[in-house]
Amino acid sequence: MDNILSISHLCKKYKDFTLDDISFQIPRGVICGLIGENGAGKTTTISALLNMVTPDSGNIQVLGMDHVESEREIKQKLGIVLDEVNQVPHLYCKDIDTIMKKIYQDWDSELFFQYLEKFQLPKEKKIKELSKGMNVKLNFAIALSHQAEFLILDEATSGLDPVMRDEILKLLQDFIMDEKHSVLLSTHITSDLDKVADYIVFMHEGKIQFMRSKEEIENHYGVLQCRKDFFEALSPDDYCAYIQEDFSIKVLVSHKQELLEHFQDLVIERASIEDIMLFYIKGVITCQD
Numbered sequence: 003m004d005n006i007l008s009i010s011h012l013c014k015k016y017k018d019f020t021l022d023d024i025s026f027q028i029p030r031g032v033i034c035g036l037i038g039e040n041g042a043g044k045t046t047t048i049s050a051l052l053n054m055v056t057p058d059s060g061n062i063q064v065l066g067m068d069h070v071e072s073e074r075e076i077k078q079k080l081g082i083v084l085d086e087v088n089q090v091p092h093l094y095c096k097d098i099d100t101i102m103k104k105i106y107q108d109w110d111s112e113l114f115f116q117y118l119e120k121f122q123l124p125k126e127k128k129i130k131e132l133s134k135g136m137n138v139k140l141n142f143a144i145a146l147s148h149q150a151e152f153l154i155l156d157e158a159t160s161g162l163d164p165v166m167r168d169e170i171l172k173l174l175q176d177f178i179m180d181e182k183h184s185v186l187l188s189t190h191i192t193s194d195l196d197k198v199a200d201y202i203v204f205m206h207e208g209k210i211q212f213m214r215s216k217e218e219i220e221n222h223y224g225v226l227q228c229r230k231d232f233f234e235a236l237s238p239d240d241y242c243a244y245i246q247e248d249f250s251i252k253v254l255v256s257h258k259q260e261l262l263e264h265f266q267d268l269v270i271e272r273a274s275i276e277d278i279m280l281f282y283i284k285g286v287i288t289c290q291d
């Protein structure tokens with residue numbers, strides 16, 4: 003199956019920040035979470051693939067096409083939801099239909115009005131009268147109403163209440179069901195990714211720290227709290243990072259099954275995506291990938 007997104011050796015230098023040799027691929031039929039601390043480079047990467055930022059070097063293919071040469075064709079097939087209000091404030095929700103019909107060849111008015119109803123967005127309300135969360139929902143309605151193949155969401159769900167977020171996560175899961183569609187979801191709400199992501203791309207200080215499938219994370223990673231002497235007896239191959247605490251050491255284990263075979267009584271907790279992020283940002287990293 004071909005990749006829906008392929009980024010190779012993407013570089014972009016700003017005065018105080020460098021996006022440094024970013025490469026990753028997203029296959030079709032998956033939800034890929036993009037995580038990283040504030041300022042890690044997530045939005046810059048997304049802006050580059052949307053051709054809103056010009057990279058210094060690198061290659062970006064979206065839906066198998068060059069992201070600049072085929073920008074118009076690509077954008078017909080992208081659903082984009084960003085964490086900002088980007089519709090014209092004085093328009094009514096229903097007016098969006100008239101505008102989008104002219105922009106998207108495959109615009110589906112019936113589906114759009116169904117989403118307005120589902121998201122409880124009154125057709126007769128002006129956009130400037132919508133709350134932030136309602137604006138986000140309106141952008142989701144647009145993104146889902148023109149036969150998009152690839153959804154790109156940058157901090158899109160952070161303004162939504164937990165019930166609506168849950169509903170959106172279910173919509174995303176339905177969206178990828180046909181194994182042709184994919185979602186790139188940049189978020190700080192890592193618990194959402196624990197629920198729905200198939201892959202995690204973790205950016206740190208402008209670099210890709212790792213890309214792993216969720217299955218791989220669940221099967222191989224774990225968190226072990228142990229004493230210093232036990233930690234020193236471990237092989238460095240058994241872990242990726244550790245955090246020294248007052249009376250113990252917290253270890254991010256990378257081969258938990260092998261360790262459990264050697265030490266049957268060991269308690270290794272499940273590593274959430276947030277745990278992994280904290281280890282890589284605050285801990286001592288001992289492996290390179």
Ligand SMILES: Nc1ncnc2c1ncn2[C@@H]1O[C@H](COP(=O)(O)OP(=O)(O)OP(=O)(O)O)[C@@H](O)[C@H]1O
Pocket residue numbers: 016017018019038039040041042043044045046047
């Ligand atoms: N136009 C610009 N000119 C100069 N620096 C910029 C520009 N755009 C972004 N940056 C810098 O690039 C770095 C990465 O920013 P970016 O928005 O990509 O991070 P992010 O991972 O999306 O962060 P957040 O989680 O806070 O949204 C930051 O240090 C930011 O100040």
